[in-house]
Amino acid sequence: MSNKFVTQLILVLTINLVSFVLCNYYHTTPNTNSNAVRFLPGFPGILPFNLQTGYVGVWDEQVQLFYYFIPSEKKPKTDPLLIWFSGGPGCSSLTDLVFGHIGKLTFNKGPLSFDATSQREFGLPRLESNPYSWTKVANIIFLDSPVGAGFSYTTSKAYLPGDTNTAKQAYEFLKKWLMEHPEFARNPVYIAGVSYSGKVVPSIALEIVNGNEAGFGAKINLQGYILGNPVTTKYLENQTKVEYAHRVSVLSDEIYESAKGSCHGDYRPIAAKGNAQCKKNLETASKCIDPLEDEFVLESKCFHPSPDKWCRDHDHMSELWANNINVQKALHVREGTINQWIRCRGHNNDKFNYTHDIDSSVSFHQNLSMHPPRALIFSGDQDICMPYMFTLKWMKKLNVVPNDVYWSPWFLYGQVAGYVTEHSNDNYNLTFTTIKGAGHVAPEYKPRECLAMFQRWITFNPL
Structure with a gap:
């Protein structure tokens, strides 16, 4: 038996084996119409x-x-x-x-x-x-x-x-x-x-x-x-930011107690109008809170990712990927149905009337x-x-x-x-x-x- 014949036989058997495995894999879960x-x-x-x-x-x-x-x-x-x-x-x-x-x-x-x-x-x-x-x-x-x-x-x-x-x-x-x-x-x-x-x-x-x-x-x-x-x-969630910041030691006891007393427990900016002491205390609290990332207070705010500065920025990565024509073809997206894929609507001057x-x-x-x-x-x-x-x-x-x-x-x-x-x-x-x-x-x-x-x-x- 020649080496050439053996090589061809192995190749055919390998292709058949791979086909069988793939066919078996894609039928291990219920069939769908998608x-x-x-x-x-x-x-x-x-x-x-x-x-x-x-x-x-x-x-x-x-x-x-x-x-x-x-x-x-x-x-x-x-x-x-x-x-x-x-x-x-x-x-x-x-x-x-x-x-x-x-x-x-x-x-x-x-x-x-x-x-x-x-x-x-x-x-x-x-x-x-x-x-x-x-x-x-x-x-x-x-x-x-x-x-x-x-x-x-x-x-x-x-x-x-x-x-x-x-x-x-x-x-x-x-x-x-x-x-x-x-x-x-x-x-x-x-x-x-x-x-x-x-x-x-x-x-x-x-x-x-x-x-x-x-x-x-x-x-x-x-x-x-x-x-x-x-x-x-939303209103009550905004109200709890000052309380939360104090609980996790972002605000000192002194800053929190001063704000709580002068603002009477209402920490909305609109509630500080006409109340100079409350406004001053909220500004002091903001100086402690604002540099932190709202979604994760253990990180600082980051607006411009670069090779030297990593940001937890999802938009640029996902939008590069999802707007790729080959990605959309692979996902079976209907051609011409959207102008641009945007991860989250309503940001960066995107008009989204919700x-x-x-x-x-x-x-x-x-x-x-x-x-x-x-x-x-x-x-x-x-x-x-x-x-x-x-x-x-x-x-x-x-x-x-x-x-x-x-x-x-x-x-x-x-x-x-x-x-x-x-x-x-x-x-x-x-x-x-x-x-x-x-x-x-x-x-x-x-x-x-x-x-x-x-x-x-x-x-x-x-x-």
Whole structure:
């Protein structure tokens, strides 16, 4: 037998073996009607997981919502199904899929080529696998919502995005998605999100509860909702910044007590008008607070990244990647439907008319507390823009009482990972926990701890 024949035989057998492995891999998870994504520019080789993308049309097909779907690595046919919303409002769900360490990918933070004139990096950012993905125990739909976020778009010029519209469209989206993917119809469903989605996630959950009770089509197997560093009522969140800064030693006792006394506990700038002493004390407090990054008080503010100065700036990296024509082709984005991909709308002179018509989501939590869903709410304890102290305040307005577990430490590998409280009534159970050393939002800063938190909670194991 010649060496040439042996070489050809080995080559044929190798090709057949690779084909068999790939075919077997892509059929280990339930089949879907979405477009499979097997390669992504910036990631070396074939994606080592199942990624699906697609659109679901709602509101008479005038609104086309784009999503990324990653099945569970464990038991996709029975594991929970999360529908994930990013903040903003108007942030693409790619934010949490990649930067938030919820999904299977993350950007390599290594330097790109740098243009000294524009002070911007360029080139295609590199992707790598995320070892702390929540898909280890859950199926996750990352939804670009509201319209205008990411690759979602509308064919109606009259459409205006807003809190209430987002909730109603998300409910319709989920019903249609489950109809198109009946293999997931019986999976436990959780509505999840972070930051500004704290306004809309409870509203979406209540839409589902009300729709199930009214018998609007097939019931959705809603089991609960999850919120990280949530926005709830902006006024009170701003009020707690001074209190929080004092609690974490950003403000001295003297500065805090002076501000508290002269401002009578009201730290809004508008409240300082006509009160010279209050204004002076707030200015002193601001000198201590302003140099710090609101989302993570252990870092200083940083506006201009460069090779010599690293910034926690997500926009330039993700926008370079997502606006690449080859990336959009790989993701099966419909050509010509968006002019430019923007990670979070409304920034840098971007016009994004969004209606903030939910002043507070506390009433939605109150209504949900009369029903069986579970709730997990977590906050990074180094976040001053959405301080965890405020979350503890509005939780007291719910129809729940503390359980035996109240402000108790929970541990990971022998270290304190956060402090947890449990509240419940006859129907509803609420778990709140801090993530020690994390900012806004927590999984970005402490991905290992947040994955452990989620794994324990979703499997009904105590923190």
